[in-house]
Amino acid sequence: MSVLPENRSETVFKDFKPALTAKQAIVEANRCLYCADAPCIKACPTSINIPEFIRKIGTGNVAGSAKTIFESNVLGSSCARICPVEVLCVGDCVYNEMGVPPIEIGKLQRYATDTAIAEGWEFFEAGPDTGKSVGLIGGGPASLAAAHRLRRFGHRVTIYESRQILGGLNTYGIAPYKLRADAAVDEIEWLMKIGGIEVKTGVSVPVDLSWDALLAKHDALFMGFGLGPDSAMALPGGDLAGVEGAVEWIERMKLGLVDVSSIRHALVIGGGNTAMDAVRELCGLGVQNVSLVYRGTEAAMSGYAHEWTEAKNEGVAALWQTLPVAFEGTSGLCATRCVRLDEAKRPIAGSEFTIPSDLALIAIGQAKIGDLCAGLGIALDTGKVVVGPGGQTTHPKVFAGGDCVSGGQEVVNAVAEGRDAAIAMDALFREGRL
Amino acid sequence: MLSPTKPGFKKPDLTSNTGGIISPNPFWLASAPPANSGGQIMRAFDAGWGGAVWKTLGQPIQNVSSRFGAVGWNGRNGVGFNNIELITDRPLETNFREIYEVKKRYPNHAVIVSLMVETREEWKEIIQRSEDAGADGLELNFGCPHGMCERGMGSAVGQEPKINERITGWAKEFAKVPVLVKLTPNVGDIRPHGLAAKRGGADGVSLINTIKSIIGVDIDTFVPQPIVGNLSTNGGYCGVAVRPIALHMCASLAREPDFRLPISGIGGIANWRDAVEFMLLGSSSVQVCTEVMLKGYRIVEDMIQGLEGWMMDKGFTKLDDFVGKSIPHYSEWGDLDLNYETVAKINPVSCIGCQLCMVACDDGAHQCIHPNADAAIRVPVVDESECVGCNLCQIVCPVQGCITMEPVANGFPTASWNDHVEHGKVLRPKKGAH
Numbered sequence: 064m065s066v067l068p069e070n071r072s073e074t075v076f077k078d079f080k081p082a083l084t085a086k087q088a089i090v091e092a093n094r095c096l097y098c099a100d101a102p103c104i105k106a107c108p109t110s111i112n113i114p115e116f117i118r119k120i121g122t123g124n125v126a127g128s129a130k131t132i133f134e135s136n137v138l139g140s141s142c143a144r145i146c147p148v149e150v151l152c153v154g155d156c157v158y159n160e161m162g163v164p165p166i167e168i169g170k171l172q173r174y175a176t177d178t179a180i181a182e183g184w185e186f187f188e189a190g191p192d193t194g195k196s197v198g199l200i201g202g203g204p205a206s207l208a209a210a211h212r213l214r215r216f217g218h219r220v221t222i223y224e225s226r227q228i229l230g231g232l233n234t235y236g237i238a239p240y241k242l243r244a245d246a247a248v249d250e251i252e253w254l255m256k257i258g259g260i261e262v263k264t265g266v267s268v269p270v271d272l273s274w275d276a277l278l279a280k281h282d283a284l285f286m287g288f289g290l291g292p293d294s295a296m297a298l299p300g301g302d303l304a305g306v307e308g309a310v311e312w313i314e315r316m317k318l319g320l321v322d323v324s325s326i327r328h329a330l331v332i333g334g335g336n337t338a339m340d341a342v343r344e345l346c347g348l349g350v351q352n353v354s355l356v357y358r359g360t361e362a363a364m365s366g367y368a369h370e371w372t373e374a375k376n377e378g379v380a381a382l383w384q385t386l387p388v389a390f391e392g393t394s395g396l397c398a399t400r401c402v403r404l405d406e407a408k409r410p411i412a413g414s415e416f417t418i419p420s421d422l423a424l425i426a427i428g429q430a431k432i433g434d435l436c437a438g439l440g441i442a443l444d445t446g447k448v449v450v451g452p453g454g455q456t457t458h459p460k461v462f463a464g465g466d467c468v469s470g471g472q473e474v475v476n477a478v479a480e481g482r483d484a485a486i487a488m489d490a491l492f493r494e495g496r497l
Numbered sequence: 498m499l500s501p502t503k504p505g506f507k508k509p510d511l512t513s514n515t516g517g518i519i520s521p522n523p524f525w526l527a528s529a530p531p532a533n534s535g536g537q538i539m540r541a542f543d544a545g546w547g548g549a550v551w552k553t554l555g556q557p558i559q560n561v562s563s564r565f566g567a568v569g570w571n572g573r574n575g576v577g578f579n580n581i582e583l584i585t586d587r588p589l590e591t592n593f594r595e596i597y598e599v600k601k602r603y604p605n606h607a608v609i610v611s612l613m614v615e616t617r618e619e620w621k622e623i624i625q626r627s628e629d630a631g632a633d634g635l636e637l638n639f640g641c642p643h644g645m646c647e648r649g650m651g652s653a654v655g656q657e658p659k660i661n662e663r664i665t666g667w668a669k670e671f672a673k674v675p676v677l678v679k680l681t682p683n684v685g686d687i688r689p690h691g692l693a694a695k696r697g698g699a700d701g702v703s704l705i706n707t708i709k710s711i712i713g714v715d716i717d718t719f720v721p722q723p724i725v726g727n728l729s730t731n732g733g734y735c736g737v738a739v740r741p742i743a744l745h746m747c748a749s750l751a752r753e754p755d756f757r758l759p760i761s762g763i764g765g766i767a768n769w770r771d772a773v774e775f776m777l778l779g780s781s782s783v784q785v786c787t788e789v790m791l792k793g794y795r796i797v798e799d800m801i802q803g804l805e806g807w808m809m810d811k812g813f814t815k816l817d818d819f820v821g822k823s824i825p826h827y828s829e830w831g832d833l834d835l836n837y838e839t840v841a842k843i844n845p846v847s848c849i850g851c852q853l854c855m856v857a858c859d860d861g862a863h864q865c866i867h868p869n870a871d872a873a874i875r876v877p878v879v880d881e882s883e884c885v886g887c888n889l890c891q892i893v894c895p896v897q898g899c900i901t902m903e904p905v906a907n908g909f910p911t912a913s914w915n916d917h918v919e920h921g922k923v924l925r926p927k928k929g930a931h
Contacts, residue, residue: 089572092572096851096853098851098853099855099856100855100868101851102875121571121572157849157850157851158849160849161849161895161896
């Protein structure tokens with residue numbers, strides 16, 4: 064696996080949620096009520112036994128705690144940082160019902176898993192070789208979780224990744240104040256210690272390697288290729304320098320350098336969580352004026368309220384019910400022409416105005432690229448791969464999970480889907496049905 | 498809720514009389530490190546303590562390093578505490594000079610001098626010198642369960658009623674001030690030992706001294722704690738964890754018809770509530786050591802205010818209004834009403850859905866708390882037809898007042914086991930005996 068570049072714009076970011084010290088972790092762990100049939104477990108897409116791992120921190124059994132986490136979620140270290148715990152485990156902590164601050168589950172999970180990775184503790188061994196082989200397309204969280212679980216069962220795995228570095232969104236897309244690429248890569252190196260996970264980077268399927276070749280080589284395939292490029296806005300001036308896709312810009316910022324020194328006004332267009340990340344990233348890099356431009360209302364946007372609250376605290380402005388209609392400038396973007404929208408998102412006549420802007424990041428979604436595997440003849444729904452139980456597609460040898468199925472969810476969902484597909488494949492292998 | 502202190506509202510009289518030892522309030526420092534020197538005791542009196550039992554005088558000893566150990570629970574240390582310290586290590590002349598100074602400056606506070614020597618002549622001399630220094634009372638240390646007992650003193654005396662009676666008799670022969678005998682809890686039944694002190698002429702007893710204990714083991718070095726080189730020894734256990742044992746011993750003597758002597762209660766008293774409990778079970782004064790060692794003399798402010806507030810709330814104007822008030826409510830098991838029946842009621846409004854009651858009842862009681870039939874509701878349901886009214890669910894519930902134990906009007910007249918055996922009274926059908 065290629066190493067990360069030393070110089071990356073993301074390295075200026077500090078953790079928005081700082082790590083707990085050992086002392087803080089014990090105090091927090093001891094607050095946990097150790098609920099029976101705990102709501103936090105139910106709220107976790109990977110169903111980590113949260114009360115159990117917290118109790119183990121309290122008794123000083125940090126290794127046992129980390130094992131409990133990784134048993135359910137082998138990317139438990141990155142998920143600890145990037146999960147929207149406010150709407151998952153922490154949001155369902157029973158202490159909320161009592162008006163008492165909920166347990167900081169994400170921070171405790173980070174404490175246990177970071178300790179394990181730093182100490183190099185290994186909990187899992189590859190199972191005895193079954194002779195079965197699975198090819199995984201895409202090297203993001205879904206494939207990594209699937210590959211690790213398949214190795215535990217003793218199956219052979221090969222990950223095909225078109226980029227040079229594994230990790231998918233974890234490496235290329237997560238806001239660096241949550242997870243920097245180096246931490247993502249550390250976690251992947253740790254999980255690779257199970258051994259036997261073959262990785263082919265720089266391989267684009269099916270361009271470099273055909274589906275037929277893959278099906279001939281492997282007993283099953285797992286589609287974990289995520290989403291495609293940023294959706295574009297077909298507007299006048301859309302090709303000006305300074306108008307960019309947000310995911311693409313974030314990737315450059317995380318893996319390389321972006322120069323924002325001359326940016327006085329930045330706009331982020333969209334109301335989802337990529338937009339939330341982008342505005343906070345621009346602020347963090349030192350851009351003075353950052354505005355969110357969203358066609359709907361604050362209440363209607365899909366970005367998490369807790370993220371938007373922080374963005375506002377960091378100084379981000381918002382233009383609600385506003386739609387860009389043209390990007391203006393000669394050599395590069397100078398201003399963005401917008402129109403106000405009514406409740407039905409229809410332009411209000413005569414409401415056009417221009418706002419100065421030298422950078423506009425478009426965060427209105429990413430392409431669904433299920434067509435990539437059209438050659439396999441599997442069913443798709445508006446570009447998303449259709450799966451049944453265990454992530455099985457309409458092709459019996461092909462499974463799928465993560466954003467290429469969901470159209471864009473949390474990393475923790477991708478981990479759960481990859482893991483569960485591995486369990487389903489293993490069952491079919493053992494029953495001789497695959 | 499405590500009554501607020503109103504201007505002009507008559508505060509209750511906290512004056513305490515324990516066998517003729519008068520103090521402005523019932524809160525005394527126990528004979529222990531916080532009462533080691535005149536400087537300390539004067540600071541304690543300034544903080545509000547009503548009396549102090551001077552750290553035991555005798556032939557000054559040499560102490561070990563280290564000396565204390567503690568039991569922690571859930572991150573909080575000092576729930577239980579032990580020590581292997583012995584009696585005073587300071588010259589007797591120094592102690593007597595300081596006793597004299599304290600009494601001169603604090604004539605209305607009680608200074609009780611704890612004593613531990615061997616021969617009749619030694620008792621005579623040390624009692625004489627204590628009284629010359631101004632002692633308001635004497636406490637005979639027949640309780641220390643470590644070190645001194647190996648030399649035939651402390652608990653070695655307290656465990657032998659005949660020796661206890663004889664030495665108490667000597668002390669009474671020589672003393673002009675009241676004599677309290679401090680009893681050891683390291684006996685099967687406290688009553689013969691209290692009665693021996695009474696036969697010896699004691700004016701009252703103090704109890705309990707510490708309980709023989711090994712506080713813990715260092716699981717890295719394998720040496721029990723507290724560690725002295727590569728050895729340890731059994732020490733005296735105290736702190737809030739011992740309170741129930743002390744309360745029982747206090748009550749056992751308080752309700753013994755042949756005893757009828759004042760009691761100075763000791764054992765795990767950390768706040769005013771604990772003090773009230775001891776007084777309700779017959780203590781005229783209470784002595785505190787561990788909580789002062791852990792938190793300092795300043796805790797007495799809350800003890801005084803809390804006691805005053807509670808007394809005003811209950812309409813008590815002096816300590817004798819309630820000392821021993823709980824004794825008539827302490828009976829033998831055979832006199833308990835077997836037809837008295839309670840069942841657990843869960844308040845669905847305050848329930849936070851932790852389901853700790855359910856798991857506790859399932860695994861530790863009578864399997865009568867079940868999940869709600871509606872899976873969306875996390876408030877468990879009590880099967881009252883099987884609930885034995887054991888209190889376990891109420892004990893594990895983290896929400897105060899959420900689970901109440903409510904009496905059931907079952908129509909059965911009162912019937913104790915003794916009533917049943919002697920008079921054939923009818924008992925209600927058993928519950929939870931499936």
